[in-house]
Amino acid sequence: MGYLKLRIDRIFGIRGSALGRRGALARARDIVFLGTAALTLFGCRLDMHVQPKYLPYAATNFFGDGRSERQPVPGTVARGQLRLDELMFTGKENGVVSNRFPFPITRADLERGRERYNIYCTPCHDYTGSGHGMIVQRGFPQPPSYHIQRLRDAPVGHFFEVMTNGFGAMYSYAARIEPADRWRIAAYIRALQLGQDATLQDVPASERAKLTENSAGQPAGSSR
Ligand code: HEC
Numbered sequence: 001m002g003y004l005k006l007r008i009d010r011i012f013g014i015r016g017s018a019l020g021r022r023g024a025l026a027r028a029r030d031i032v033f034l035g036t037a038a039l040t041l042f043g044c045r046l047d048m049h050v051q052p053k054y055l056p057y058a059a060t061n062f063f064g065d066g067r068s069e070r071q072p073v074p075g076t077v078a079r080g081q082l083r084l085d086e087l088m089f090t091g092k093e094n095g096v097v098s099n100r101f102p103f104p105i106t107r108a109d110l111e112r113g114r115e116r117y118n119i120y121c122t123p124c125h126d127y128t129g130s131g132h133g134m135i136v137q138r139g140f141p142q143p144p145s146y147h148i149q150r151l152r153d154a155p156v157g158h159f160f161e162v163m164t165n166g167f168g169a170m171y172s173y174a175a176r177i178e179p180a181d182r183w184r185i186a187a188y189i190r191a192l193q194l195g196q197d198a199t200l201q202d203v204p205a206s207e208r209a210k211l212t213e214n215s216a217g218q219p220a221g222s223s224r
Contacts, residue, residue, distance in 0.1 A: 054068035054069070056069070057069070085102060087100065087102045087157070088102040088103075088179055088180075088183075089179055090160075090161070090164070091156075091157030091158070091159075091160035091161045091164065092157060092161075093157075097155050097157040097158050097161060098155060098156070098157040099155035099156055099157065100156070100157075101156060101183055101186075101187065102183060103180070103183070105183075105184070105187045109183075109184045109187060110184070110187055110188055110191060112181065112184045113181070113183075113184030113185045113186070113187050113188030113189075113191075114188045114191075116177060116181050116184060116185050116188075117185045117188045117189070117192075120173060120176065120177060120185070121133075121185065123135045124136050124140060124143055124170075125143055125146070128192060128195075128196065129145065129146035129147065129189060129192040129193070129196075130145045130146075130147065131143045131144060131145045131146075140169075141169045143170065146189055146192055146193055146196075147193060147196045147197065151193070152193055152197065156186050156187070156190060157186075159185070159186035159189050160179075160182050160183060160186050163177060163182045163185065163186070164179075164182060
């Protein structure tokens with residue numbers, strides 16, 4: 001450090017104003033020395049900091065059209081973006097909103113649908129689908145209940161479409177919920193609808209007795 005200070009002092013002429021010829025030579029040497037040191041210390045960091053690349057949408061005069069990126073070859077499909085299954089990805093068949101699921105719905109699918117629905121939809125549509133979620137209670141436009149006749153009659157593809165494209169004041173969920181999960185949520189909405197509109201006939205005969213028991217005023221499980 002003392003050595004470096006001596007050299008810096010010499011360069012800026014702090015020590016002794018009458019440097020003489022030897023002093024001037026030494027000063028020139030020191031300037032070269034410090035210059036090389038600075039280049040060595042800072043210059044070598046540039047290799048990773050300034051890269052010979054174009055940032056997205058940067059202009060260039062290398063290509064005739066002035067764009068640094070090239071158009072993909074016609075027909076190119078990005079990995080994972082091949083969407084040939086119309087029903088699976090649009091909710092439609094031959095352009096018409098479909099009432100079919102693109103894959104068989106199992107109990108596991110329904111449970112996954114319930115989980116996703118509870119995460120993404122209940123803030124507005126609430127846990128039963130009546131449309132009184134917490135955000136609505138705080139002033140967001142109220143969605144229609146899933147239990148109105150029009151939505152009971154709506155094909156299941158309609159629910160998929162609403163999630164995929166958004167609907168009126170409701171924004172799209174395509175970026176947050178993958179297509180298969182959107183179908184699982186649609187299936188769970190069907191379950192919610194059934195839950196609010198079931199009759200005794202929908203209950204398996206073997207279970208009906210329990211319901212009649214309950215309606216006689218006894219809470220479930222209390223009969224010994
Ligand atoms: C931030 C609040 C909000 C969330 C979260 C939300 N929605 Fe909605 N949704 C709305 C509103 C508001 C409407 C009514 C839009 C309109 O008519 O302008 C609506 C309408 C709907 C409709 C009825 C469309 C019709 O035909 O009338 C369906 C079905 C629906 N949403 C499904 C869902 C599903 C499924 C989710 C979860 C993936 C979800 N929504 C999440 C606010 C929300």
